[in-house]
Amino acid sequence: MKQSGKLLSFLGIAVLTLSISILLILMVGSNVNQAFFSFLSGIFGSFYSVSEVMVKATPLILTGLGVAVGSRSGFINIGAEGQLYMGAIAVTGIAFWLHDLPAIVMIPLVILGGFVFGGVWSVIPGFLKARFGISEVITTLMFNYIALGIVGILVRTWLKDPSSSLPMSAFLPDAATLPIILSSTRLHAGLLVALISVVIIWLLVWKTPAGYEMRAVGLNPRACMCSGISVYKNILRSSLISGGLAGIAGVCEVTGLHHKLLEGISPGYGYIAIIVALLGKNHPVGVVISALGIAALQVGSLGMQRMAGVPTSISSIIMGVVVLLILARKSIFRRLLTDE
């Protein structure tokens, strides 16, 4: 009975979200049928549009996975955006510095570099939280803006392409670009990197003692302290992995998609990642599904704007509304959930 109540409450959220979307579409004065058709055809209409969903899902899977690992041990990482940019800085720096390396060495090296840069950017707030109890929410948020500032400065000074007037770096050497895995689309090997990371994280966090400790710290830090599991060490560990994954997301975006460093690599992936992790219940498989879902929502809303004239900001509204409803679920559907 409880289980079906839970199911019904999520169904209720879906219905509410759908009604709000219909209301918004009616407010623009568009035809609801046409809007939904254009939404779906924006996602499934062509081979290319489906591949676009996966292109958008790649950074969301990686950053979402990072946020999920952090949340599992109680580290609320709002800083995936900044960590992503730090990863992007790392890959650009390494690729230009060691430009003679062959791809077989270069690719693993830049991924490692992105992991380290993103990880360091997250382990500092992690250290401040674990050692001194300073809230990671504000520190990670501030680190986002510092990272963005550093990127802005770099693409105008040291890493600037001298042959261009725009604030961006030169194209990376060929050895530092990920191959396209589906011809005539933008889908690059970053998706494979993301999926491999999902498997590794699942093994690490769910199948090893170290992962068990990290999850235990998230569930009950006091009990861990009493039974000899170091809260300090595990928060450091999970914040490092959390930021590292976001850093890899930055690496994939630069090496797979843009092939250079510029300021607009991420349209807020790091913030959407928090929603991805929440919807995916902080589980690797859930993260993949919700990342694909949110990517589809964004790609579909582009189609809806093109064909039905509904502004794309509807996708941002829907994301916000879904999260708010999920947060309020237990109160809205209290009857359903407490029924014997």
Added chain:
Amino acid sequence: MDSGFIALVTIYLIDSVRMATPLILAGLGEAVSEKAGILNIGVEAIMLSGAFFSFIVSFFTGNLYLGLLAGIAGGIFVSMIHGVLSIHCKANQTIAGLALNFMVMGLTSFLFLIVFGQTTTLPSCSVFSEVKIPLLWHIPIIGPALFNQNLFVYIALISIVLTAFFFYKTEWGVNLHAVGEHPQAANSAGLNVFAIRYFACFVNGVLGGLGGASITLGQLGFFMENVTSGRGYIALVAVILGRRNPIGILAAAMVIGFSQALQYNFQTLGFPIPTQVFSMFPYVVAVIVLFLSIGKSIDPSALGVPFERNKR
């Protein structure tokens, strides 16, 4: 002293105060909220909503004061959603704030497009003009900066005094503090933890909405997508830098406002320094201050923790 130098300082001070005003207003609101234990990272959403509704109403009625009230109402609306989620639903306050940022960001640009359509020229309304305060206005340097400004600057200055008085000189302030530090104890002492927290959210909405309105009705005279452009997050930084102390928030907001004023001037003068140096300056300072303040507990103990009456 060189009169040219004094003129320059005066100009920068005037600009800094203008830039700091939205941050002071929103920062004070957030400080009240955080003192009561509600961490709302949706300040951006509150400000954006305030900016949007204040503009829409003053555009269609032509009355700036009605716009001001609408901005406050818009701020309260968003803040109370966050309040209900974090107090009644006991939800994760950070995620609630973030979700509100997404929702309000989408909603304001969506509604703006519906009302005005795709336009090449932004629709605009008038802004509150400067009001000279007699006598005080003539004080050199600080006179023009503090006493020849628009309504929002005066509201911000008065709010600082009122909040400081409220925090440190009234029983209400003590209650607010108690609820944020130890809600169980406050409950045992007969305080209504829920009501006090809702009140704090309400104040946050009023001041945050005013902060948003001060951008559209005090500075720009128009609205566009994401008009607050991260000022809500900077206000959060001002609160941390100012340690939730009204005077501290004023000082922090002025430092940030000054660096923003410098940023715009360097941009227009074409100095070869990337403006990002200035835009990341407040955050770097805030991180340094955090490092320096290590060891002193500055956060309310129950910040971000939902209160449940029958739990220890």
